[in-house]
Amino acid sequence: MKTQILGIDLGTTNCALASVQADDGSVETVGIPQITAPRTVGQPSGLPSALYLPSRNEFSAGDFALPWSDRDALPVAGEYARSHGPNVAEQLIHSAKSWLCNPNVHPDEAILPWQSTAVEEKLSPLSVSSAYLAHIKAAYEHSQGPSDAVAAETQAVITVPASFDEAARRATQQAAEKAGFGSNTLFLEEPLAAVYAWIDNEASNWREQLSPGQLLFVCDIGGGTSDFSLIAVDERDGDLALERIAVGNHILLGGDNLDLALAYVLRSQIEAAGQVIDEWQFRSLIQAARVAKEALFSKDALTSVPVAVPSRGSSLMAGTISTELARETLQAVAVDGFFADVEATDHPETAVGSGLQELGLPYEADPVVSKHIAAFLTQARASLMANAELCKRLDPTGERFAAPFLSPDGILFNGGVFHASVLRERVVSMLSRWAGRPVKALAGGNLDAAVARGAAVYGRMHVSGDGMRIRAGAAHSMYIGIASSIPAIPGFKPPVQALCLVPQGMEEGSETVLDKELGLVTGRSVTFQVFSSAERPQDVVGQLIPDADKMLETSQPLEMIMPEVEGIVSGAAIPVKLHARLNETGTMELWMQHTRSDNRFKIDFNVRLD
């Protein structure tokens, strides 16, 4: 029986699928059949992460049947949702992935489409992610034919942003389960997937581009989000070894922002010429701005590119409005705006102003990507400083940590925005200037499909056991909340304390035991609260954080009933010791060992669904 290996890039704006070819083990991207128009099924290379919830009277029955389903596959996922959805915005779900890591919203809460009053039944961020995964799974199984899909075992690898916290990773895992992916499914951080894809692409050459003691910066700018990671290059048993040592925060800023900004500039040009465009035309303008941008970036000789916006009505020649995108505009907006040549000390500005804010997605207030890079490298240094062993290994002379930020030696770019060589060069020259020595961009790689391909490469490695694995410890330290035993005071909520269970950098597959005995309430409903932090590498196992809700990132509490123990009154606390294990998917498993018996309670964060 052959194992089918799939790599799935579950993106904020686009999903992609890659698979390992059975004959030669090479990795290929796979088209995903989807509705491109009513009753029409196309097979673009990716699946736009958009979900459209048609109203009852909008379409005919059968308009959205897919080759593998006789009935309409609703909601509609992919290309048609992306193209038609904006016309009926209240029925369109997009950017669901960014809601997964929103601290104000539970992944299970049915809130999407956000602020819509038009749909009868809303969906949770988790079920939206699950819908994309289920679509990709069904599409792939359909392409394999009925016999193969049943006969073969599948090893799927799904990518998550490195910036995802514990709760968001767990939610992604649940989404995969709900979509029918097996318990063997692996999860991989997107920047690491890009590195695996690069290694696979470069075959044996990759070793020549890196040497021990170097630091690699993975700069992954997707459509809607940016994701940064630092990878240390080390030597082990005479071969290069890679270790992911720092990840950035979730940054809601991506390549689409650039096209949007250009479209705004072009719209003001059109308005200055005395013409008006509506919302529908503005969306075509965004597309046109993207094409014009790509043309200017790829052809140095052009000084400007004409941009035309069609009328909504059928009279094309009477209604087309034209303007042009000048190279200076592109330079000012894209290169000197988003990728401004800033200092390493320039960090993103946080939003000031209105005291009342809309409770939507936390889009970045500062669009300058360079400042987010500076902030990431500064924060990475601060958090790694605390890890003396790592510092010594990374930086025996102490030179690297002397600067207020960590400067890398190499950069691996990922994301379509970096097709523009001028943007790659800007990042390289800026980081070189900060470092005071040349920083080089790694050669090779595939900017668009690298994440899905890398995930498939990782899956192949997992199945065969061959290949170099990038070590990746816990990106965040993790904590569990405990109630303090203090006398009750009316009107005063006792502060939440948290115990550190998984320190930052703890290796996947390892386990910690907390020496302290705690009381576990059995036989009735209790809640557990998990906390995390990317900025507290100094914390060790068992460390008590007194003001957990202020110092740490919270996630939604988990409510469950612990089974009763024989001879213990329901509701009474029994003495337990905590065991935490960081599994291969990067999520935490927690056991509570009764100290007076063999009873072991698993806090299974996965059972809370359904």
Added chain:
Amino acid sequence: MQKLIPVLSLIGGLWVIAAGVLISEQPLALIAGGVISLIAGILGLATSALKKPEQPADPDERPPAPVAVPPVQATAEERLSADALVLTSLLQEKGRFLDFLMDDITAYPDAQVGAAARVIHQGCKSVVLDAFAPTAVTEVAEQSSITLDTDFDKTAYRLSGNIAGEPPYTGTVEHKGWRPTQYQLPEYQGTLSSAEDYVFAPAQVGVRS
């Protein structure tokens, strides 16, 4: 494969229009040529299904005929090509193709036509690239010399001038030719029994609340 040919000739006309607007100094002349070829393409689409294979007038005067293909007996309905309809829909959706053709071009100055042509060029180009990824038949530059071997591909090369004697032939590339490298059109899932069953582009209605 039969239905492919009118589809592709339709595309050919489109390219000439685009080239007319973007390259030529006398765009309207070229556009007119393009439109004629487009109409020919569309007529081809409509009639190819109904045409019977031609019989050679006198077999002796013709080069040896390839293996005889039995005439396909199918009704016009059976030959209704969903692919041709889907392609036209795509060209309209992404490149406003029908809007352009059905508009009265004579009423507008070249500047307006040019502006509209950019919309068509951008949109239709992406459709054609995604569907067929066209490539030139020959790598040899136009106006350069080319030699066609004895077994040259008679579908891919059309000869003009003095073709006496046996190949190899030497000549000048007047046009580099185009061919698809793939055929990837979305598939229509419904059943079509007549042309009226299909809609290229639905009428769009903004509902007032």
